[in-house]
Amino acid sequence: MGEVIVITSGKGGVGKTTTAANIGTGLSMAGNKVILIDADIGLRNLDVVMGLENRIVYDLVNVVEKGCRLQQALIKDKRNENLFLLPAAQTRDKAAVDQDQMKELCSELKKDFDYIIIDCPAGIEQGFKNAVAGADCGIVVTTPEVSAVRDADRVIGILEASGLSNHRLIINRIRADMVKKGDMMDVEDIIEILAVKLLGIIPDDEKIIVSTNRGEPIIANDTISGRAFKNICRRISGEEVPLLDLHEKDNIFAKLRKFIRSG
Amino acid sequence: MSFMDLVKALLNKNPDSKEVAKERLRFVLVHDRTSISPEFLDKVKEEIIEVISRYMEIDKEATEVNFHKGEKTAMLEANLAVKEIKREVKS
Numbered sequence: 001m002g003e004v005i006v007i008t009s010g011k012g013g014v015g016k017t018t019t020a021a022n023i024g025t026g027l028s029m030a031g032n033k034v035i036l037i038d039a040d041i042g043l044r045n046l047d048v049v050m051g052l053e054n055r056i057v058y059d060l061v062n063v064v065e066k067g068c069r070l071q072q073a074l075i076k077d078k079r080n081e082n083l084f085l086l087p088a089a090q091t092r093d094k095a096a097v098d099q100d101q102m103k104e105l106c107s108e109l110k111k112d113f114d115y116i117i118i119d120c121p122a123g124i125e126q127g128f129k130n131a132v133a134g135a136d137c138g139i140v141v142t143t144p145e146v147s148a149v150r151d152a153d154r155v156i157g158i159l160e161a162s163g164l165s166n167h168r169l170i171i172n173r174i175r176a177d178m179v180k181k182g183d184m185m186d187v188e189d190i191i192e193i194l195a196v197k198l199l200g201i202i203p204d205d206e207k208i209i210v211s212t213n214r215g216e217p218i219i220a221n222d223t224i225s226g227r228a229f230k231n232i233c234r235r236i237s238g239e240e241v242p243l244l245d246l247h248e249k250d251n252i253f254a255k256l257r258k259f260i261r262s263g
Numbered sequence: 264m265s266f267m268d269l270v271k272a273l274l275n276k277n278p279d280s281k282e283v284a285k286e287r288l289r290f291v292l293v294h295d296r297t298s299i300s301p302e303f304l305d306k307v308k309e310e311i312i313e314v315i316s317r318y319m320e321i322d323k324e325a326t327e328v329n330f331h332k333g334e335k336t337a338m339l340e341a342n343l344a345v346k347e348i349k350r351e352v353k354s
Contacts, residue, residue, distance in 0.1 A: 145284075146284050150288060150291055150295065153292050153295065153296070154295060157296065179281075181279075182279030182280070182281050183279065183280045183281060184281055185284050185285060185288075189281070189285055193285065193288055193289060193292065
């Protein structure tokens, strides 16, 4: 029986889609059968981040409305045999799929896939509620900014109210240099304020933009953010993995201190 | 307070912007987490009146239900204007 994970954030532009693409790719690279669902109906994006935009024939709405079979709508990934994308409809609105339909689709997919990763639209309105309806757990993505953390808090509150209590947080776009100077909230601050479990941290990395330009998730490359996503995937699979050290240029004493603290 | 914070305080420098962010965020979240929508409050008011009306005649227009939140406490305040106490329940 597979697990349905919804990637959400409240605020737009914090990296939900990139996170979904990388987690999906990472989990499939580790040998799992994975399906990515783009639930952002009307603002389809996961296909371009995955580099699969030219292969779309049918979409999520076609499947739900039984305009095609599920198998016809699934797009196989370029690089990974056991990774599939179910794209969003681009010409419909958020109301095209309702909560019951989403639940039904998820329970159907659970039979065939190890992980069902849902990329949720921004906001907390109907589109969000529909995307979340079939999920077993949620991953909340935020950045170290007041507005993004505030929205994450709101989303966590709504997830809890709808019975999803096992959600975890990813903090994206951390800049170690700014944290060091005291100009960016650090991981501990955000975790304390939100009172939520941490799933992982991702540095602010230009290479993510480059990889998105190419439509190739960064997780396949051996870069610091690629490693960050790999760690996240391992934690999703239940492994205990220590947090990535973003201050790679730190001196030996700082590293030692961090090691002692994490141990 | 860490040693660096102490040094900064002694030098009378502006606080780090991350400290400002944390403070503002904490404040805003206290507010967000205890916010109640006007519709919800209207419903509460309606049901309070419904219950109390079994015993007293309430002036709905003059009745007010408000919600106050502070840093650590929250208070629901209901001011019900009583027109008359119903005779059958007086004893």
